[in-house]
Amino acid sequence: MIFTIFKKELKDTLRDRRTLIMMLVIPVLIFPIILSLFVTVSESFSKEAAEKTIEIGVVGETDNYVISQLELLPESLGKKNITTYKDTAELKAAIKLDSAQIGIYPSPDFDMSMEMKKPAGVTVFFNATDLGMQDRAEAYLETVESIAKQERYLDLEINEEEIRPLEINYSNVASSKEMIGKLAGGFLPYIFIAFGFIGCMYPAIDLFTGEKERGTIETLLTTPVARWQILFGKMGVVVLSGLLASTFALLGLFLSIEVFDIVDNPEILNVIHSVLSPKFILMLFGLLFPLTVFFAGLMIPIAVYAKSFKEAQSIITPLNIIVVLPAMVGFFPGIELNILTACIPIVNIVLATKELIAGTLDGGLVGLSFAVMITLAVLAVIVSYKRFDKETNVVL
Amino acid sequence: MIEVTNLRKEFSLSRQQRKELNTTDSKAVAVNGISFTCQPGRIFSLLGPNGAGKTTTMRMLSTIFKPSDGSIKISGIDVSKNPREARKKIGFLTGSTGLYARLTPNELIQYFADLYDIPKNVCAQRKEKLYTLLDMHEFQGKRIGKLSTGMKQKVSICRTMIHDPEVVVFDEPTSGLDVITAENIIKLIRDCKAEGKTVIFSSHIMSEVDLLCDDIAIIHKGNLLYNGTMGDFRENMEAPNLTAEFIRIVNASKLENA
Numbered sequence: 001m002i003f004t005i006f007k008k009e010l011k012d013t014l015r016d017r018r019t020l021i022m023m024l025v026i027p028v029l030i031f032p033i034i035l036s037l038f039v040t041v042s043e044s045f046s047k048e049a050a051e052k053t054i055e056i057g058v059v060g061e062t063d064n065y066v067i068s069q070l071e072l073l074p075e076s077l078g079k080k081n082i083t084t085y086k087d088t089a090e091l092k093a094a095i096k097l098d099s100a101q102i103g104i105y106p107s108p109d110f111d112m113s114m115e116m117k118k119p120a121g122v123t124v125f126f127n128a129t130d131l132g133m134q135d136r137a138e139a140y141l142e143t144v145e146s147i148a149k150q151e152r153y154l155d156l157e158i159n160e161e162e163i164r165p166l167e168i169n170y171s172n173v174a175s176s177k178e179m180i181g182k183l184a185g186g187f188l189p190y191i192f193i194a195f196g197f198i199g200c201m202y203p204a205i206d207l208f209t210g211e212k213e214r215g216t217i218e219t220l221l222t223t224p225v226a227r228w229q230i231l232f233g234k235m236g237v238v239v240l241s242g243l244l245a246s247t248f249a250l251l252g253l254f255l256s257i258e259v260f261d262i263v264d265n266p267e268i269l270n271v272i273h274s275v276l277s278p279k280f281i282l283m284l285f286g287l288l289f290p291l292t293v294f295f296a297g298l299m300i301p302i303a304v305y306a307k308s309f310k311e312a313q314s315i316i317t318p319l320n321i322i323v324v325l326p327a328m329v330g331f332f333p334g335i336e337l338n339i340l341t342a343c344i345p346i347v348n349i350v351l352a353t354k355e356l357i358a359g360t361l362d363g364g365l366v367g368l369s370f371a372v373m374i375t376l377a378v379l380a381v382i383v384s385y386k387r388f389d390k391e392t393n394v395v396l
Numbered sequence: 397m398i399e400v401t402n403l404r405k406e407f408s409l410s411r412q413q414r415k416e417l418n419t420t421d422s423k424a425v426a427v428n429g430i431s432f433t434c435q436p437g438r439i440f441s442l443l444g445p446n447g448a449g450k451t452t453t454m455r456m457l458s459t460i461f462k463p464s465d466g467s468i469k470i471s472g473i474d475v476s477k478n479p480r481e482a483r484k485k486i487g488f489l490t491g492s493t494g495l496y497a498r499l500t501p502n503e504l505i506q507y508f509a510d511l512y513d514i515p516k517n518v519c520a521q522r523k524e525k526l527y528t529l530l531d532m533h534e535f536q537g538k539r540i541g542k543l544s545t546g547m548k549q550k551v552s553i554c555r556t557m558i559h560d561p562e563v564v565v566f567d568e569p570t571s572g573l574d575v576i577t578a579e580n581i582i583k584l585i586r587d588c589k590a591e592g593k594t595v596i597f598s599s600h601i602m603s604e605v606d607l608l609c610d611d612i613a614i615i616h617k618g619n620l621l622y623n624g625t626m627g628d629f630r631e632n633m634e635a636p637n638l639t640a641e642f643i644r645i646v647n648a649s650k651l652e653n654a
Contacts, residue, residue, distance in 0.1 A: 004510045008499075015498040215494030219555065222458045222488040223511040224480040391461050392407060 005233025019202040031252035035262045053079040057100035069144040178358045186330020189353035192246040193327040199245025207234045208303035209312040242292035290373035297380020301387040342368040398434040402466035426452040428618035441609040442598040449618040450598040454567040458488040487561035497541030501551045512559035526554045546577040566597035602639045
């Protein structure tokens with residue numbers, strides 16, 4: 001009987017355009033859209049930054065040391081034009097008007113300080129809202145300073161190596177997969193959890209509040225089927241819808257890299273390929289299943305209680321924020337899966353998935369996360385049953 | 397056969413409901429110890445003004461609500477002790493019955509046949525008989541949401557009868573329907589009687605009651621005011637017609653309770 005109800009409810013749900021859009025269409029499109037945007041925006045930023053010819057304004061004469069060194073810098077550091085200004089007020093005004101992007105003001109005693117081999121002051125003006133200009137200015141002036149240093153070593157007959165006592169090398173032992181997994185891995189479970197929730201929402205409201213509102217539940221309750229069988233049949237569809245929404249989000253990720261070729265960064269591709277491995281998918285769904293049952297168990301009592309679709313939606317929609325907030329924990333680097341976080345629902349799934357992507361999974365902690373979610377899922381099912389068994393909740 | 401003995405139903409009142417009803421009682425009595433019997437091959441009408449307790453009684457008969465006290469036996473089966481067995485004997489149709497708009501009549505009827513565990517060959521025979529009777533062949537494959545009110549009502553009737561119930565419960569079945577569609581229901585009720593089924597129905601339309609019923613019960617505020625045969629009711633009427641007599645009995649009850 002449960003299967004008969006499940007089959008009918010699934011057919012009914014798959015014929016609902018609104019549910020289909022939320023459960024299948026949007027999840028499939030989300031990754032191609034996000035990745036396309038990310039790649040397009042980052043490519044256009046780096047291309048624009050590399051190709052942009054910037055105007056450098058310098059206060060002083062054209063034979064100034066800084067100007068002469070800047071003019072000698074190769075184009076690989078970025079194309080530039082140099083214009084001289086008579087004072088800093090004129091220079092700052094030019095930067096504000098964007099007729100110059102970087103302003104350089106060598107101090108009045110600059111030449112004397114250089115002559116006397118003392119630190120020569122240089123003030124750099126830039127507009128912080130013009131992204132990347134500070135980095136450009138630093139790149140130019142560090143090169144100029146490096147040239148000036150070499151000149152001084154030569155004049156003072158100093159061997160540079162003799163005044164550099166330490167040769168420090170920093171070596172990162174984390175693999176690129178681990179780096180991306182730990183730093184950006186929180187994004188994937190966030191998407192799966194958010195869609196798992198949204199995927200459950202419309203079927204839960206439609207199959208419980210909707211039936212009550214349309215008056216179809218009475219006919220179902222007069223059939224020789226136990227209430228728990230009706231509940232389980234319907235709940236099965238709610239859970240499946242949530243899992244399907246997550247699956248279609250995963251399918252969208254697959255399409256993004258295998259069909260649309262949106263990502264060409266080999267390190268990111270490597271991580272995405274490992275995410276799409278059968279082992280990862282199996283483990284991910286092992287974690288998502290109890291979470292989706294938990295979601296269904298949260299929504300069903302509300303949907304059973306609500307008297308109209310609107311009322312159910314107005315209660316469940318804010319719940320979305322409560323669910324999504326812990327899912328965002330994965331965005332913060334440094335928060336890891338431990339005994340405490342493994343006991344916090346949703347947070348545990350996000351962190352476990354993150355560890356799974358990074359390849360640093362601790363079996364014991366995943367087991368604890370799984371046990372916590374199973375316990376909550378069972379509790380949610382019991383609460384749903386209690387609500388559904390209460391006759392005044394089921395019939396208007 | 398339906399045997400109702402000392403049937404009582406109480407509902408707990410929420411704070412807001414207590415405020416709306418202007419009462420301090422934590423419970424409201426919807427049905428207050430009523431008893432009646434409906435015989436096979438006869439049509440029993442349950443009458444009462446709005447809020448009298450008709451729908452609650454019908455819902456208890458159909459096992460949607462559990463009685464707070466008393467008993468209901470459907471063909472000898474106690475609905476409180478064995479609701480699932482009792483449900484196999486009942487067909488339930490209301491004026492507000494909804495249908496699954498995204499399914500076709502074929503899919504819906506098959507779904508209910510599966511829920512009643514009817515063998516495929518038996519279901520096919522019954523479906524064919526009902527489709528012919530109700531002239532449903534033409535729209536059996538169309539989505540219910542796209543059907544007219546009359547077509548939908550035919551689907552509801554077919555859904556109610558697919559398991560060939562011994563007892564059929566009609567709760568205001570013609571409410572809000574056009575004359576032609578209402579006529580289909582009247583015909584169905586008569587057919588049920590002719591087939592020896594036990595029929596119980598509630599209505600606000602006195603002409604329907606006059607036309608169809610063999611037995612009658614009037615309830616008001618959960619209390620049974622009258623229970624007897626239609627013949628006896630007509631014979632003992634103090635008012636000139638059925639509607640006037642019904643109003644007289646209800647008003648007399650109001651005065652008694654005032």
